[in-house]
Amino acid sequence: MIGAAAWSSGKRNYRFATAALREGRFMWLFTRIAAASCFALAILVAMVQVHPAGPSGMAARGAQAAVLLSAVAVGARWRWGLWPSYWQAVIVAVWLDVSIAVLAVTMSTPVAGLCVVLFMGLNGVFVAFLMGWRTQMVHLAFCCAVIAVIVTDAAFGAGEDLATVALLLAPTLTWVLVVSLCGSWLVEYGRKAVRETARSAHYDPLTGLRNRRGMYAAVKSALSRTGDPITIVAAVCDIDRFKQLNDRDGHAAGDAALVAKAEQLRLLAARAELTARIGGDELVLVAFTADTETDVAVGELLNRLDPLTRADADVPLTASVGIATHSTSDPHFSLDDVLRHADAAMYDAKRGGGGACVVYRPGLTQPARHAAAVHRSAPLVECDCHS
Structure with a gap:
């Protein structure tokens, strides 16, 4: 047998x-x-x-x-x-x-x-x-x-x-x-x-996360197995003051910080979520959720990724995180657009001093910027990011 x-x-x-x-x-x-x-x-x-x-x-x-x-x-x-x-x-x-x-x-x-x-x-x-x-x-x-x-x-x-x-x-x-x-x-x-x-x-040889090609292939494979429309939730994470660390302490220190952040992101990701390094110090997490549960999924992801924005003994650098969503039911759905919007939200967090999570929300008239960078109790920062 x-x-x-x-x-x-x-x-x-x-x-x-x-x-x-x-x-x-x-x-x-x-x-x-x-x-x-x-x-x-x-x-x-x-x-x-x-x-x-x-x-x-x-x-x-x-x-x-x-x-x-x-x-x-x-x-x-x-x-x-x-x-x-x-x-x-x-x-x-x-x-x-x-x-x-x-x-x-x-x-x-x-x-x-x-x-x-x-x-x-x-x-x-x-x-x-x-x-x-x-x-x-x-x-x-x-x-x-x-x-x-x-x-x-x-x-x-x-x-x-x-x-x-x-x-x-x-x-x-x-x-x-x-x-x-x-x-x-x-x-x-x-x-x-x-x-x-x-x-x-x-896969990226330094961090062990998927590279850009691997991320696109994995998302394509995941979508091909799904019959009903779903929402893609993408979080783009960029290490704050990474260039200064490289210039001051050398590339070995920068690589060590990048590996530490990548491992932190991997541990924070759920089993069905994808993690990738798409260039430099830019890390990505891609999640999939039902269209009707998008707001709940984004809120839960914000809470889960909050440790990335903090510095501690193991990972002394903070990160800026931008989150964006897009439903596959949209005839103009594009993973590139989701990543571009998440990237815009991430840069909005950086402009506020870094160490914050920002959600891309087009159409807001009075966006609340970088509050989480100063007050950690505020779990959600929204921005009207025009990219």
Whole structure:
């Protein structure tokens, strides 16, 4: 039985492989190859029906006919159907292993059965690429069980020439196990290298937060998973007097302060929120909320981000924070606009001396500026920021 770790790892690998196929525009090619493999299996089954080493008896022929029909159905599913879910892909892998096992044990001779088992190596490639090595271990265990059944039958009941069986057993084990394991190793380390490359392209090496590209990609992905309109809440944080710190104490001190603020922001962010460094000492938090709960979400975010505006022993610099919102229901919605408005609110906080949170509110006639910078008890500062 596959443990929870194997299922979890398989799902992660499946999502990664699926994303890679889509990103590289290879989804079309992969589905056609999978469909062609299923149709080729159906043709193989049809051919062995007239081979001397093929099935003998109605039961064996009936089992192989069921494999032939299912191969055509699965091939059609890959060719003309939608991309399968993880569980559907697992079912296909199990079906292919069981189908090849049925073909192998219903052949008239063990040698012919071992020849059929060779095709399990192709399923090993499928499993390794889409689901990872843990799931492949289950596949390989099943392959070994099928090979053991065929060899036992040859040794004790089939009257087969054992020398011929032993001669064919070596390449069968090599292809089904050794080559499959080596391929799995290459796929796994290639996957790891691609993940590290992708991470370096989407994450800031100094703070560990997403970079601008990573933030945009994560927001796009989050919005693609959401059917109903939602409101994007963006908070832009800029460290006060950061340039003076760099000039006075050197870039090492500036980097240390930036890392400390970034870690503080990461700890203040909720699980579903995104954090990023989009340039210099400018940090961003992006949250998602229902349109009807925007005011509540902004108030809660103000309270949560208030520690960023304060200096303490661990983080001796304050930060200015600007917050803006925009609903995706707006036909002119743009993440750039949300960030621009939050940036304008942040600079309004800086003009008031820094160490404050300011919410972008267009249309206010008498904005209350920088009160929080002087009176910490005032949790909300609003501004009419024209950017």
